[in-house]
Amino acid sequence: MFPRRLVACFLLAAAGAGCAQAPRPVVAPPAAASAALDSAGLAGPFVRALVARARAAHTLRGRAEIALSAADWEGSTQAEAAILAEAPGRLRLRAYAGPVTAFDLVARDGRFWAYVPDRHEVWSGPADALERRLGFPVRADDLVDVLLGRPFGPPDAARLVSLDADRAVLAWDVPRGGSVRATVRRLDGAALSYEWTRDGRTLAVLRADDFVREPSGLWPRRLSLRWTEPEASLRLTFREQQLNRDLPGGSFEPLAPPGVAQIDLSAAPDSGSAWERAR
Amino acid sequence: MRARLAWLAALALVTGRAEAASDPVARLDRALRRTHDVQARFVQTRKSPLLAGEERATGSLWVRKPGDARVDYRDPSPMVIWKRGDSTWVYVPALAQAVVSESGAAGVPVSWVLGASLAEVRREADVRASGAEVEIRPRPDAGLPWSSVRIGFGPGDFPNRYVFVDPAGEEVRIDLREVRTNRGVPAERFRPRFPPGTRVVGGS
Numbered sequence: 379m380f381p382r383r384l385v386a387c388f389l390l391a392a393a394g395a396g397c398a399q400a401p402r403p404v405v406a407p408p409a410a411a412s413a414a415l416d417s418a419g420l421a422g423p424f425v426r427a428l429v430a431r432a433r434a435a436h437t438l439r440g441r442a443e444i445a446l447s448a449a450d451w452e453g454s455t456q457a458e459a460a461i462l463a464e465a466p467g468r469l470r471l472r473a474y475a476g477p478v479t480a481f482d483l484v485a486r487d488g489r490f491w492a493y494v495p496d497r498h499e500v501w502s503g504p505a506d507a508l509e510r511r512l513g514f515p516v517r518a519d520d521l522v523d524v525l526l527g528r529p530f531g532p533p534d535a536a537r538l539v540s541l542d543a544d545r546a547v548l549a550w551d552v553p554r555g556g557s558v559r560a561t562v563r564r565l566d567g568a569a570l571s572y573e574w575t576r577d578g579r580t581l582a583v584l585r586a587d588d589f590v591r592e593p594s595g596l597w598p599r600r601l602s603l604r605w606t607e608p609e610a611s612l613r614l615t616f617r618e619q620q621l622n623r624d625l626p627g628g629s630f631e632p633l634a635p636p637g638v639a640q641i642d643l644s645a646a647p648d649s650g651s652a653w654e655r656a657r
Numbered sequence: 658m659r660a661r662l663a664w665l666a667a668l669a670l671v672t673g674r675a676e677a678a679s680d681p682v683a684r685l686d687r688a689l690r691r692t693h694d695v696q697a698r699f700v701q702t703r704k705s706p707l708l709a710g711e712e713r714a715t716g717s718l719w720v721r722k723p724g725d726a727r728v729d730y731r732d733p734s735p736m737v738i739w740k741r742g743d744s745t746w747v748y749v750p751a752l753a754q755a756v757v758s759e760s761g762a763a764g765v766p767v768s769w770v771l772g773a774s775l776a777e778v779r780r781e782a783d784v785r786a787s788g789a790e791v792e793i794r795p796r797p798d799a800g801l802p803w804s805s806v807r808i809g810f811g812p813g814d815f816p817n818r819y820v821f822v823d824p825a826g827e828e829v830r831i832d833l834r835e836v837r838t839n840r841g842v843p844a845e846r847f848r849p850r851f852p853p854g855t856r857v858v859g860g861s
Contacts, residue, residue, distance in 0.1 A: 441708055443734060445752070453858035454752050458734070460707040470707060475747065476728065476738055477701060477766050477821060477829040478802045495802045495823075496758075617733065618710070626707060635824050637797050 421538035424546045427567040428536060428560060432528035434594035438463045440619030444473060448610040450513035457481075461614070465526055467519035468630045483508075484633050485518030491633040500633050503643035511643050515605045516612065524601060529584050530558040530574050545570075556581065568596045580606055592621050681791045682784055685808060686775040688816050694721040694842045695771050697817075697833040699728075706826040718767065718833075725847040726768035739849045740765045746849040754856045755849065766821050767831055769801070770808065782806075791816070811836070 439462050447454035457480060462470040469485040482493040490508045492501045501508070505517045523529050536550040539559060546562045556576025562569050572584040582605045586598035599616040634640075701714040716730040726740040739746040745765075748755040770778060770793070778784060781799035785792055791808040795801040802823055809818035817833040851857065 439708065441712055453754050453756065453856055455756075456734075456749050456752050458712065460705050462707060472705070472707060472825075472827075474703070476730065476736065477703075477831065479823055479825065479827055482825065498800065617712075620709070629707060 420541060421536065421546075421548060424538065424548055424562050424567070425533060425536045427562065428533040428548065428569060431567075431569060431595055432533055435526045435597075435621045436465045437622055437625055438525050438619060439623055439625055440616045442614045442616045442619070444471075445613040446514065446611070448512070448514050449608040461525070462625050462629050463522045463525040464625060464630065465522065467522050469518040469522050469525075470629045482633060483518070484630055485522075486630045488519075489632075490518060493633045493635060493638065498638045499641050500635070500638050501641045501643050502632070507643040513608065513610075514612075515608060515610050516603070521612075524584060524603065527569075527597070529572050530582075533560065536560070552576075566596055568598075582606070588615075594621055597621065679789075681786045681789055681808075681810070682775070684810060684814055685770075685784075685791045685816055688810075688814060689771070689774050692722075692771065692815075692838050694840065695719065695833075695836065695838050696840065696842055697836040699767075699834065700832045701730075702830045702832075704828045704830075718765070719842050719846050720765075720768045720771045721842050721847060722772055724768075724772060726765040726772055727847055728765050738765055739847060740768060741847060741849075748849070748851055748855070750852075752856075753852070753854055754858060755851050756858045766803065766806075766829075767819055767833070770806070770816065770819070 440460075442459055442461055443456065444459045444461075445454060445456040457473040457475060459471055459473040462468075467486065467488070469483065471481075471483040472479060473481040479493075479495055482495075484491045485505060485508075488505050490502060490505055492508060493499075494501065501511065505519065509515060509517055520529075531550065531552045531554075533548070533550050536548040539547040539549045541547070544564055546564055547559055548562065549557050549559045551557050552574060556574055558572050558574045560569055561571045566589075568586070568589050570586060573580060574582045582603065585602045587600040587602070589596040589598050591597075597619070599619065601612075601614045603612040604610070696717070696719045698717050699715065701716075703712045703714075705712075714730055714734075715732045716728060718726065718728045720726045724740070724742050726738075728738045730736040730738075735750050737746075737748040737750075739748075743759050744757060745759070746755050746757050775784065778793060781801065782793045782795040787807065789809065793806040793808070795803065795806075803821040804824045805822045807820040807822075808816045811817035811833070813836075815833075815836055815838070817836055819831045819833075821829045821831070
């Protein structure tokens with residue numbers, strides 16, 4: 379599985395590199411640097427593009443199709459959803475099953491509240507308890523970082539790893555351990571993918587696609603996240619999204635619908651995921 | 658004198674009929690009594706307090722008393738929901754997967770009304786007239802996911818407009834179009850069937 383993914387990544391990169399008639403890159407290294415290898419100078423424009431993207435958005439509001447799968451699950455799930463994100467670490471995700479709400483999640487300040495209408499229950503607890511409960515290796519604050527264009531830590535100290543006609547690959551250390559490699563499209567500075575590795579193993583891969591131009595720059599409408607330990611994936615396809623808008627009041631208030639049971643998951647059993655162990 | 662009494666009696670009869678005809682609860686009762694099966698196209702419009710604008714979905718539905726329903730969503734994401742008794746199958750072609758659950762009425766809300774009689778609806782909810790519409794408020798112990806349903810009428814005095822509102826303010830409007838009733842929908846239509854290779858997952 380692991381080598382196959384590397385092969386797939388290689389094939390994708392090779393296919394991307396084959397655009398012989400690509401327009402002139404808008405994120406170009408300084409001309410003087412092309413003669414001599416000046417890693418810092420070459421990396422500068424790309425790092426600035428990544429940093430600008432990481433700082434561009436403080437809120438996101440959108441309607442998306444969300445698809446989830448995890449090794450511990452019997453199957454996958456796909457639903458239409460309303461998604462609100464606000465820095466730092468505030469998330470609202472309301473998923474629908476046809477005409478009814480299937481799941482409503484609020485996460486903020488390291489805690490979560492998840493309303494499951496079908497069970498007439500609200501689950502709550504510290505952020506990592508939801509991960510343990512669902513066996514899904516992502517925390518809400520990490521997802522907020524992904525949605526707001528700053529996955530895997532700040533890229534301010536990124537260094538250039540490789541450069542070809544179409545792509546630049548940059549790397550930086552991840553505060554929780556390991557490093558991330560980001561592939562940036564030179565044509566427009568779009569960050570196409572991020573791969574987080576540690577001790578030679580890939581822990582997570584984020585791919586971005588279908589970019590639209592927002593006032594704050596290019597923004598992907600399709601995000602695909604894969605984790606390896608345990609195997610899990612999350613795909614978001616935005617049908618509409620708005621950046622840096624005021625969000626409705628009360629969007630991140632704890633959920634407490636009348637007449638539902640409150641279930642405290644603070645003591646939920648550990649799923650033993652790699653993501654959690656990495657913290 | 659005798660002529661005046663006859664005139665008053667006739668007037669009372671006409672007035673009573675007019676009131677019955679305009680009472681939306683009576684109209685719903687009549688429609689449900691005479692409806693054994695329904696097939697229609699639908700437009701579903703969702704308004705969420707979390708988002709600006711509306712989300713539209715379209716498809717077809719079939720309902721057959723007692724307790725069978727099927728909804729085919731076509732746009733924007735294909736999905737088929739079958740409801741048989743208290744079980745619901747949700748088939749998502751993009752995932753090649755069907756999930757079976759015991760979600761009961763929540764799977765196909767329109768069939769909660771159209772697949773029942775007014776007396777059955779009243780076992781779980783309070784029903785009253787609200788202008789030209791019927792307003793249904795499920796009782797808290799009914800376990801239904803919406804807090805109110807408004808029903809309006811269309812051609813043939815058929816209840817073809819439904820607005821479901823849940824406690825969080827999510828509003829889903831379902832407009833039925835090209836409604837055909839009592840045409841004898843084949844039983845096959847309500848039998849969950851999936852293409853070969855579909856993963857069927859037993860729900861909670």
